[in-house]
Amino acid sequence: MTAERLDGKRVAAEIRQEVAADVAEFVASGGPTPCLAAVLVGEDPASQVYVRNKARACEKAGIDGRTHRLSADVGQTELLRLIAELNADPSVHGILVQLPLPDSSYDERAILDAVDPLKDVDAFSPINVGLLMQGRPRFLPCTPHGIVQLLGRYQLSVAGKRVCVVGRSDIVGKPMAMMLAQRTGTCGPEIANATVTLAHSRTADLGDVCRQADCLIAAVGRPEMITGDMIKPGAVVIDVGINRVGDKLVGDVAYDQACEVASAITPVPGGVGPLTIAMLLHNTLIAAKLQRS
Ligand SMILES: Nc1nc(=O)c2c([nH]1)NC[C@@H]1CN(c3ccc(C(=O)N[C@@H](CCC(=O)O)C(=O)O)cc3)C=[N+]21
Numbered sequence: 001m002t003a004e005r006l007d008g009k010r011v012a013a014e015i016r017q018e019v020a021a022d023v024a025e026f027v028a029s030g031g032p033t034p035c036l037a038a039v040l041v042g043e044d045p046a047s048q049v050y051v052r053n054k055a056r057a058c059e060k061a062g063i064d065g066r067t068h069r070l071s072a073d074v075g076q077t078e079l080l081r082l083i084a085e086l087n088a089d090p091s092v093h094g095i096l097v098q099l100p101l102p103d104s105s106y107d108e109r110a111i112l113d114a115v116d117p118l119k120d121v122d123a124f125s126p127i128n129v130g131l132l133m134q135g136r137p138r139f140l141p142c143t144p145h146g147i148v149q150l151l152g153r154y155q156l157s158v159a160g161k162r163v164c165v166v167g168r169s170d171i172v173g174k175p176m177a178m179m180l181a182q183r184t185g186t187c188g189p190e191i192a193n194a195t196v197t198l199a200h201s202r203t204a205d206l207g208d209v210c211r212q213a214d215c216l217i218a219a220v221g222r223p224e225m226i227t228g229d230m231i232k233p234g235a236v237v238i239d240v241g242i243n244r245v246g247d248k249l250v251g252d253v254a255y256d257q258a259c260e261v262a263s264a265i266t267p268v269p270g271g272v273g274p275l276t277i278a279m280l281l282h283n284t285l286i287a288a289k290l291q292r293s
Pocket residue numbers: 049050053096097098099100122142242249268269270271272273274275276277
């Protein structure tokens with residue numbers, strides 16, 4: 001079997017066009033130009049690339065993308081002061097603090113908690129996590145939402161099926177598992193009602209657990225950790241990993257092996273990454289709508 005390549009880049013472009021049209025309509029109806037403020041602390045090269053890509057994507061969608069660059073040593077107090085200023089600025093609708101923060105001198109939790117929940121376009125705040133958990137999300141976290149959109153647009157239903165999410169991060173694994181298990185309509189029209197296993201680095205017999213899955217979602221951050229023998233023949237494989245190995249970008253899935261076994265798979269790059277940015281734009285428009293009044 002040779003797996004179908006799930007083209008995240010193409011689907012992301014489609015979503016970005018839809019968001020651009022919705023933004024234009026919102027502005028034409030008298031709404032303010034949606035504005036996303038990204039906060040970048042330090043000079044991590046990967047973070048700089050993402051923040052630049054976000055800014056460009058904002059511009060193309062008619063969203064005002066502002067980037068606040070702070071040096072790595074500004075410190076907790078100064079960072080909290082900037083967030084308070086962005087919270088209070090009515091022209092800013094979405095706030096994103098680029099992770100990871102440069103070092104342990106920052107209390108990351110306290111910083112994310114400081115973002116106004118109505119501007120929390122990453123959906124990292126406890127309020128937004130809680131609302132999602134209760135099945136009444138305000139913002140859906142961008143990466144899991146991008147995956148839901150990808151599955152939906154390829155008409156790959158997970159209803160009633162076994163999904164294994166590998167990785168329990170707050171950003172991807174945990175919300176992903178929650179979203180796929182929700183009732184129909186909670187996180188989108190189609191993708192729901194899965195039977196979800198949330199596996200992680202301490203899961204016993206990980207290969208056996210993965211091999212049960214009709215849909216395998218890898219979000220562990222370890223290059224090519226999911227090998228062909230861990231995949232059920234015909235499974236749909238979603239690779240969330242973006243690992244730099246030398247000058248190459250590889251996923252959490254051994255792609256060539258997986259292609260022999262899976263029915264469909266996302267590539268890296270060109271899979272989940274671009275969808276994350278598309279859903280961030282979507283959330284920025286939602287934020288602008290929530291704050292209008
Ligand atoms: N507060 C916060 N929110 C985030 O959503 C967030 C973050 N911090 N920190 C870092 C991670 C990572 N992330 C990516 C977004 C797009 C691509 C992307 O577009 N990747 C391209 C390739 C880009 C490249 O070549 O490096 C692709 O996969 O095709 C990747 C990774 C968002 N993150």
